[in-house]
Amino acid sequence: MADPELYTFPSPLAGYENLPPLPTTINADGKSFYNPPAEKLxxxxxxxxxxxDNTVSPGGFDAHIYFYQNNPAQVTYATELWTRIRREFPELRIYKIWDKPIGPHTLAMFEVNIFTPAQFGAFVPWLVIHRGPLSVLLHPNTDNPLRDHTQRATWLGREVPIDTALFRRMLEAKGREYPSRE
Known part of the structure; x- marks a missing residue:
């Protein structure tokens, strides 16, 4: 994973700087704070x-679901999971199963594209429960695939090495520094 210190980050409070302080009232559970309702969601x-990205190409998030291509039990599980996802979440874009490493991915895998926050909210918790022994790379799609696959990546299960050389070449071809300081 990329060192977060190589990137810049805007303040999480941008746009909220001059608001009145939040209350310090503790809820009845004795542990959480009372938060006043927002004017809008x-x-x-x-x-x-x-x-x-909020479009359908490539879409907001990708889930890369990895399996060991030489492990028959994982191949079977991945195929069954792929079938179940296609049946239960047909609104998502579900790619073919790659039975060997492809692109920056060092294991066999299949990919699922998630287009909306509602789909993300439904699919990711489902995947947490149903991924079984498989690892999943969940990453956003922005104009910086290197950062998306490293610093912005979230893993379900064990992290799998990603060959980032492809992304570095793409950035260099666009005349952007590595890492991008955005």
């Missing part, structure tokens, strides 16, 4: 936060 319920 966060836009993140309806669209992904910038710079995440």
């Amino acid at each position: 966060s836009d993140a319920y309806e669209k992904f936060t910038a710079p995440i």
